[in-house]
Amino acid sequence: MSEDTRRKTLRSEAWFNDLKNMEMTALYLERYLNFGLTPEELRSGRPLIGIAQTGSDLSPCNRHHIELAKRVRDGITDAGGVAFEIPVHPIQETGKRPTAMLDRNLAYLGLVEALFGYPIDGVILTIGCDKTTPALLMAAATVNIPALAFSVGPMLNGWYKGKRAGSGSVIWEARQLLAAGEIDDEQFLQMAASSAPSVGYCNTMGTASTMNSLAEALGMQLPGSASIPAPYRERAQMAFHTGKRIVEMVHEDLKPSDVMTRGAFENAIVVNSAIGGSTNAPIHLNAIARHLGIELSNADWERFGYEVPLVANVQPAGAYLSEDFHLAGGLPAVIGQLLGADLIPNPDAVTATGQTFVTLYEGRESENTDVIRPLSDALAARAGFLNMTGNLFDSAIMKTSVINAEFRDRYLSNPETPGAFEGQAFVFEGPEDFHRRIDNPELGITPESILVMRGAGPKGYPGGAEVVNMRPPSYLIKQGVHTLPCIGDGRQSGTSGSASILNASPEAADGGNLAILQDGDRIRIDLNSRTVNVLLSEAEIETRREAVRAGGGLPVPETQTPWQEIFRDRVRPFSEGMILENADSYRDIGNS
Numbered sequence: 129m130s131e132d133t134r135r136k137t138l139r140s141e142a143w144f145n146d147l148k149n150m151e152m153t154a155l156y157l158e159r160y161l162n163f164g165l166t167p168e169e170l171r172s173g174r175p176l177i178g179i180a181q182t183g184s185d186l187s188p189c190n191r192h193h194i195e196l197a198k199r200v201r202d203g204i205t206d207a208g209g210v211a212f213e214i215p216v217h218p219i220q221e222t223g224k225r226p227t228a229m230l231d232r233n234l235a236y237l238g239l240v241e242a243l244f245g246y247p248i249d250g251v252i253l254t255i256g257c258d259k260t261t262p263a264l265l266m267a268a269a270t271v272n273i274p275a276l277a278f279s280v281g282p283m284l285n286g287w288y289k290g291k292r293a294g295s296g297s298v299i300w301e302a303r304q305l306l307a308a309g310e311i312d313d314e315q316f317l318q319m320a321a322s323s324a325p326s327v328g329y330c331n332t333m334g335t336a337s338t339m340n341s342l343a344e345a346l347g348m349q350l351p352g353s354a355s356i357p358a359p360y361r362e363r364a365q366m367a368f369h370t371g372k373r374i375v376e377m378v379h380e381d382l383k384p385s386d387v388m389t390r391g392a393f394e395n396a397i398v399v400n401s402a403i404g405g406s407t408n409a410p411i412h413l414n415a416i417a418r419h420l421g422i423e424l425s426n427a428d429w430e431r432f433g434y435e436v437p438l439v440a441n442v443q444p445a446g447a448y449l450s451e452d453f454h455l456a457g458g459l460p461a462v463i464g465q466l467l468g469a470d471l472i473p474n475p476d477a478v479t480a481t482g483q484t485f486v487t488l489y490e491g492r493e494s495e496n497t498d499v500i501r502p503l504s505d506a507l508a509a510r511a512g513f514l515n516m517t518g519n520l521f522d523s524a525i526m527k528t529s530v531i532n533a534e535f536r537d538r539y540l541s542n543p544e545t546p547g548a549f550e551g552q553a554f555v556f557e558g559p560e561d562f563h564r565r566i567d568n569p570e571l572g573i574t575p576e577s578i579l580v581m582r583g584a585g586p587k588g589y590p591g592g593a594e595v596v597n598m599r600p601p602s603y604l605i606k607q608g609v610h611t612l613p614c615i616g617d618g619r620q621s622g623t624s625g626s627a628s629i630l631n632a633s634p635e636a637a638d639g640g641n642l643a644i645l646q647d648g649d650r651i652r653i654d655l656n657s658r659t660v661n662v663l664l665s666e667a668e669i670e671t672r673r674e675a676v677r678a679g680g681g682l683p684v685p686e687t688q689t690p691w692q693e694i695f696r697d698r699v700r701p702f703s704e705g706m707i708l709e710n711a712d713s714y715r716d717i718g719n720s
């Protein structure tokens with residue numbers, strides 16, 4: 129065989145076809161033959177494909193992947209590959225204490241070891257619940273063997289008393305009703321359950337729908353895959369196509385670094401704005417990029433994303449749910465419109481299909497213009513994130529597409545200073561402190577207060593708590609005040625419609641200046657200049673920093689597990705993707 133017609137040697141051949149080391153080859157082979165595979169399957173140059181399985185009984189959002197993996201396997205076999213299912217450390221967004229975000233990097237580490245250390249030529253990433261998507265894409269980025277993501281799909285629409293009930297979002301609504309005494313505990317539970325009617329992940333445009341959409345926007349999922357609801361027949365059909373395609377990708381040696389280029393990330397940022405995506409997305413995409421050696425910062429999110437209009441009328445920024453979104457054309461309809469208006473910065477980005485973005489999505493249109501709006505009738509003109517800076521932190525994210533009329537009227541509409549306001553800080557030390565004290569009328573929280581949450585970042589509350597979307601005290605809600613400005617070094621749920629300033633980096637527990645704030649300090653927020661500043665002299669700030677240092681830094685909750693200790697010790701700030709220190713120096717390790 130001549131040099132150029134010889135097929136590429138597969139990674140797995142180093143295990144099963146190493147004729148120079150028959151002893152090891154035999155050892156490897158006999159164990160894998162042990163569960164029924166034949167030598168022919170393992171030694172004839174068939175790609176061995178991992179199915180990184182995120183579904184389990186502990187992970188209900190992704191549990192349907194256990195069924196779908198059978199169809200993925202059929203597709204792999206049909207294309208001449210051999211499938212190996214690989215368990216991934218479970219990540220369940222709502223069930224894991226202290227937060228599922230802590231486990232993103234743990235699942236990442238586990239999958240990196242599995243893909244690197246075993247005879248795997250390519251991998252299917254079974255994505256879904258919030259942190260499963262970034263964890264798996266990060267691992268694919270580090271190992272850099274051919275990888276194709278496959279979404280489990282969102283749940284069907286939820287309904288409560290004839291109205292759409294969206295997962296997560298219904299909780300924010302119900303907790304206000306409960307605080308105001310309008311519903312009881314039993315009704316609270318009914319409202320919550322009504323939002324989750326089937327298998328699949330959250331049916332709002334929370335972090336799950338966002339990250340699954342962005343996996344497609346990055347080119348890492350087959351076109352049209354992201355939005356198909358989990359129970360739909362097309363979901364299982366897409367599983368089969370995905371299984372077939374990964375085998376071809378191995379033969380083509382099409383790797384994550386070929387698909388997830390800087391240009392692909394810029395495209396994904398634009399798509400995120402158009403769908404009203406989650407504020408967790410910058411953390412995750414900045415992390416995936418770093419593992420590929422690509423610089424991506426919160427400033428890029430504002431630069432590429434801020435001016436992009438919101439066209440997806442999906443909760444929390446809009447009215448509908450994921451099933452409606454799919455029936456209206458799903459992500460292809462959004463991307464098609466953006467392409468038509470020249471809003472996609474890199475239309476020639478190559479996707480996992482081997483074809484470019486523009487080839488796949490050009491001309492795709494909305495099939496229901498109330499659910500996926502035309503750009504001329506967008507829900508918001510500028511729907512991206514602002515990158516806020518100032519003397520309290522270097523970078524924090526603000527999602528402007530969810531600023532509601534009440535917030536705009538009360539805070540942003542002063543004719544003398546439009547877009548800017550001042551208020552008095554009221555500081556909470558983490559989520560437990562907030563829940564304990566928020567409803568105490570003696571605290572004196574008023575509509576002029578700015579609620580601050582600190583000690584909720586990656587080190588402070590290991591993984592970072594999703595708590596910055598703080599509700600006002602119940603006595604203010606009863607007076608009709610439903611929203612107060614919030615600032616914090618934690619995160620907020622992607623299902624929240626709160627215009628909080630969050631993910632503040634560096635965090636208070638890591639030398640950030642939120643640690644020096646005191647109740648009553650005046651804070652000025654200016655959306656025009658993208659600044660948040662405490663109105664204190666530099667000298668006063670330095671004096672207080674010294675006092676915090678002398679006191680041993682911000683007090684944080686105890687470390688509860690060995691992993692929390694490792695995580696706290698090595699984690700980088702949210703603005704840097706919350707990746708582990710030095711993990712991004714390991715690149716392309718599956719090809720070494």
Ligand code: FES
Binds near residue numbers: 221257258295329334
């Ligand atoms: Fe798993 Fe929302 S809780 S997707």
Ligand code: MG
Binds near residue numbers: 258620621622
């Ligand atoms: Mg969440």
